[in-house]
Amino acid sequence: MPNTVSISDKLAERLEAAAGSFNRTPDSVVSEALQAWLDREDRRMRETIEAIEDAAAGNVVSHEAVSAWIDSWDTDHELPCPGSPQQ
Template structure:
């Protein structure tokens, strides 16, 4: 797989946590960061799809006159 080098400035406490986790898991930092970014992007894409579906559903709501709803309820 092709890769692209990205530079990011992150807060020192976060960098220290990343270093500690990499040591504990015996995994390179770039693998941990790649996994974290992948999970974040997947989550954001799911949220976007959910929002778009919600908007689409709201646009398809059918309105009925109040008296028709009352008549229907009375018929039950």
Template structure:
């Protein structure tokens, strides 16, 4: 797979946590970062799809006239 070099400035405490995890798991930092980015992107894409579906559903809501609701309530 082709790769692309990205530079990112992250807070030192986060960098320290990344270094510690990489050492504990004996994994390269770039692998951990790539997996984290992939997981974040998957989550954001699912949220976006869910939001779009919700908006589409909201546009299909049937509006009932007020008088019909009153008539229904009175019939109970």
């Protein structure tokens, strides 16, 4: 049984045109786009959780260290990029 989704007529027209220009079906274009979006959102969620866990574990760079680094840009004594204390 096929799945359906409702989209505006304007979006459907754009989809038809885009799919046709690549000699593809609208279904294949939508399927590929949806898979790419879901993969990106899964990765974003994993990375967000990892970042929260890192911060909770104290794996952070202080505001002062980042500010000092930025302030040193374009000077004769540019500082290296600050790393986390546990790196």
